Amino acid sequence: MIAWLWWGMFGFFALVLVGVISLWLYAMQRSPDAENASQKSRLPNRWILGGGIILPLASVTVLLAVGIPAGQRVLTLPSTTEALRIEVKAQRWWWEFHYPQAGITTANQLYLPASVPIEIHGTSEDVIHSFWVPSLGGKIDLIPGRVNSIRLQADQPGIMRGQCAEFCGSGHAHMIFRVHVLSQADFDNWQQRRQQAVTVPAEHQPAAEAFRQHCGDCHTITGISNGSGAPDLSNIGARRLLGSGRRRGEDIGIAEWLQTHPTSVQGTDTPPHQQLAPEHHDAIAAWLETLVQ
Numbered sequence: 125m126i127a128w129l130w131w132g133m134f135g136f137f138a139l140v141l142v143g144v145i146s147l148w149l150y151a152m153q154r155s156p157d158a159e160n161a162s163q164k165s166r167l168p169n170r171w172i173l174g175g176g177i178i179l180p181l182a183s184v185t186v187l188l189a190v191g192i193p194a195g196q197r198v199l200t201l202p203s204t205t206e207a208l209r210i211e212v213k214a215q216r217w218w219w220e221f222h223y224p225q226a227g228i229t230t231a232n233q234l235y236l237p238a239s240v241p242i243e244i245h246g247t248s249e250d251v252i253h254s255f256w257v258p259s260l261g262g263k264i265d266l267i268p269g270r271v272n273s274i275r276l277q278a279d280q281p282g283i284m285r286g287q288c289a290e291f292c293g294s295g296h297a298h299m300i301f302r303v304h305v306l307s308q309a310d311f312d313n314w315q316q317r318r319q320q321a322v323t324v325p326a327e328h329q330p331a332a333e334a335f336r337q338h339c340g341d342c343h344t345i346t347g348i349s350n351g352s353g354a355p356d357l358s359n360i361g362a363r364r365l366l367g368s369g370r371r372r373g374e375d376i377g378i379a380e381w382l383q384t385h386p387t388s389v390q391g392t393d394t395p396p397h398q399q400l401a402p403e404h405h406d407a408i409a410a411w412l413e414t415l416v417q
C-alpha cells in the first residue's frame with residue numbers, strides 16, 4: 125500500500141509538473157494583447173480558486189483517504205493477537221533479534237514466516253538507529269530507553285536486505301541484516317533446530333572449552349555458553365555476513381575476521397579479541413565455522 129501510494133503521488137506530481145511547464149511555455153510565447161479586459165479580470169480568479177484551493181483540497185483528501193488506512197496497517201494494534209512478536213535491539217553496529225515465544229536469539233539475521241503478521245518491537249543500546257527493510261515497507265527509529273513498534277508482513281518466501289536508516293557513526297553503512305522469509309513449515313523447522321543445544325564433536329571439544337572460558341561471558345552459543353552483550357554465535361557458520369554487513373563469509377573466514385575486525389569496531393566497547401593465544405584463535409574459528417544449525 126505504501127509503495128502504491130508513493131507511485132500514485134509520483135504520477136500525479138509528474139502530471140502537475142508537466143501541466144505547469146506547458147502553461148509556462150504557452151505564457152512565454154503568446155501575445156499579451158490577445159485577451160480582452162473581461163478575460164483579464166476573470167482568469168486570475170479562476171486560477172486562485174481552482175489551482176490554489178480546489179486542487180490542493182482534492183489532493184489532500186485523496187492522500188488522506190489512502191494514507192490513513194496504509195498507516196493503520198503498520199501500527200501494532202491490540203486486535204492483532206495472532207501476530208508473531210520479535211524484539212529488536214540495535215547497537216553500534218549490529219542487530220539482535222529475539223523471539224520471546226520460542227526463546228531464540230539471533231544476530232544480524234531476521235527469520236520470518238511468510239504471510240504472518242509480524243510485530244517488531246525495537247530499542248537501542250546506545251545511539252539512535254533505525255530499523256528498515258525496504259522490501260517490507262515501513263521504518264521505525266530505535267531510540268535508547270524507549271520501545272517503538274511496527275507491524276509488517278512478508279508475502280513470499282525469499283531473502284531481503286535490512287539496513288540501519290539513521291546515521292549512527294562510522295559503521296552505519298555496514299549496519300546491515302539479512303531477512304530470511306520462510307514458509308511456515310520451514311520456519312517451524314528452523315525454530316526447532318535453533319532451540320536445540322549445539323553438539324560438539326570430539327575433535328572440537330578443546331575449542332568449545334576455550335570458547336566457554338574466553339568468549340562465553342559475552343557470546344552465547346546454545347548449550348555451551350550464556351553470555352550477553354555480544355552477538356549470539358549459535359549459527360555463525362551459516363551467516364553470509366560477518367560483523368553485520370562488513371564481510372561476506374565466502375570472501376573471508378572467521379579466523380581472518382577475528383584478526384582483522386578490531387579496526388572496524390573502533391569506537392565501540394567491543395574488545396579486540398587479542399588476549400587469545402593464536403592456537404585458541406584458530407581452533408575456535410575452525411569450530412565456529414561448523415555451527416550452521
Ligand code: CUA
Nearest residue numbers: 253288290292
Ligand atoms: Cu545504526 Cu545507522
